[in-house]
Amino acid sequence: GQQLNQSPQSMFIQEGEDVSMNCTSSSIFNTWLWYKQDPGEGPVLLIALYKAGELTSNGRLTAQFGITRKDSFLNISASIPSDVGIYFCAARRTGYSTLTFGKGTMLLVSP
């Protein structure tokens, strides 16, 4: 099946630091999505990307749809303690009815 390689698996950073995580694949996708899962909750959509090269921001979060359509990254600037959680990339191929998820990046932020 399609696989998304998400890295890093986990990060432990100080408050105020910038964070970067990414997802890569050998397959081409037409949609990239980034979700965040708070402890004890279901994932919530952060950013959706629908076009190769697209760069989209949502507050302190910025995500890009790679030009090759095989990757995407998410940056978080000036991290705060409430950024703690698991971040998942997800992607969909044209004509497919399923969304493939990466294995997640666990982010811990020290005050």
Added chain:
Amino acid sequence: EAQVTQNPRYLITVTGKKLTVTCSQNMNHEYMSWYRQDPGLGLRQIYYSMNVEVTDKGDVPEGYKVSRKEKRNFPLILESPSPNQTSLYFCASSLGGAAGELFFGEGSRLTVL
């Protein structure tokens, strides 16, 4: 309030005892899906449904059944649970079929002894 509701949130059961995890959404979404989340494996899709009476297998369907008799409900059925089905389960729905934003329930943590 727009939401996806799962029940039960927590369940401990024994091998072989049939159980059903219910999922209901109040957003009139056509697309619904079940995922399981396991450490180190992320979210894996079990089954999905594009609309009423239309269901299809995801990546890990073995040991599970689903039904979609009404638009709002999409129950997950474990006919004979086994310990390897111990997991955190999420139901999700979306408006735009598989292309839309997925709204997730709060999860159901299942332990099979």
